[in-house]
Amino acid sequence: MRERWFQSGLPEVEGRGLRLRSLGREDAEDVYRLYCDREAVRFGYAPRMVELSDAVAVIDETRRLAAEKTIFHWGVASAETGRIIGHATLFHVDWRHRRGEIGYSVLRDLWGQGVGTRVVRTLLEFSFGSLDLRRMEADVDPRNVASLRLLEKVGFRREGLFRERWEIDGELQDGVALALLRSEWGGAA
Ligand SMILES: CC(C)(COP(=O)(O)OP(=O)(O)OC[C@H]1O[C@@H](n2cnc3c(N)ncnc32)[C@H](O)[C@@H]1OP(=O)(O)O)[C@@H](O)C(=O)NCCC(=O)NCCS
Structure with a gap:
């Protein structure tokens, strides 16, 4: 199954007004803009970038992981402009x-x-549909109200709290465990 999905690199996935696609070095400036923002990386999903070369390194790493068939890491491209958003x-x-x-x-x-809701719905459609997965999980900082709201809106349910699961810049952070079962998923619309 895994082999099939990574056969010719990372598969492209179409969503409403966006496309999930692999990143190339030409996306470095857009990727940098995304991760250099202190507010955006506040809840620790990635280290904050301080220079353009950090973006190049992340892009290279995502390509390596796809080649290893380990992780699906896509850039979200705007359908209108093709730029990474x-x-x-x-x-x-x-x-x-x-x-x-x-x-x-x-x-x-x-x-x-x-946009975030459309990204998550696209991920779910691909995971439950194309990949035939049946349970999707997420781990969110309890203070990340936007992310919690988004996930609960599309049907995720809270299953517990991981205490002091993360240590980010010297700060201990909890994680809310959420999951959505395919049997509960209402579809991508
Ligand atoms: C989480 C994130 C992806 C949401 O993206 P987005 O494009 O703003 O999401 P949406 O516009 O689809 O909003 C989703 C819901 O959250 C709500 N929301 C968005 N920002 C909010 C905020 N700051 N406070 C409360 N609710 C918020 C929206 O109102 C919407 O709910 P509604 O439809 O009932 O009004 C975005 O905030 C982000 O990139 N954060 C930094 C990275 C991150 O934390 N990723 C998740 C790691 S688990």
């Missing part, structure tokens, strides 16, 4: 038990316009 990740995929975990971000200028 976010990221979407599908990781910890357990093919035997058919579950996986998602991560995502959106460029701060675009927050509150429904």
Whole structure:
């Protein structure tokens, strides 16, 4: 299954007004814009970037992971401009038990316009549909109200709290464990 999906690199996935695609070095400036924002990386989904070369390194790493068939790490491209406006990740995929975990971000200028919801719905459609997974998980800082709201809006349910799960810049952070079952998923609309 895994082999099939990574056969010719990272698969492209179409969503409403966006496309999940692999990143190239030509995207470095857009990727840098995404991760250099202190507010955007506040809840620790990635280290903050301080120079353009950090973006190049992340792009190279995502390509390496796709080649290793380990992690689906896409750039979110605007359907209109082709520019990268976010990221979407599908990781910890357990093919035997058919579950996986998602991560995502959106460029701060675009927050509150429904882009994040469309990214997550696209990830779910691909995971439950194409990949035939049956349980999707997420781990969110309890203070990340936007992300919690987004996930609960699309049907995720809280299953517990991981205490002091993360240590980021010397700060201990909890994680809310959420999951959505395919049997509860209403579809991408
Ligand atoms: C989380 C994130 C992806 C949301 O993206 P977005 O494009 O703003 O999401 P949407 O516009 O689809 O909004 C989703 C819901 O959250 C709500 N929301 C957005 N920002 C909010 C905020 N600051 N406070 C409260 N609710 C908020 C929206 O109103 C919407 O709910 P509604 O439809 O009931 O109104 C974005 O804030 C982000 O990139 N954050 C930094 C990275 C991050 O934390 N990623 C998640 C790691 S688990």
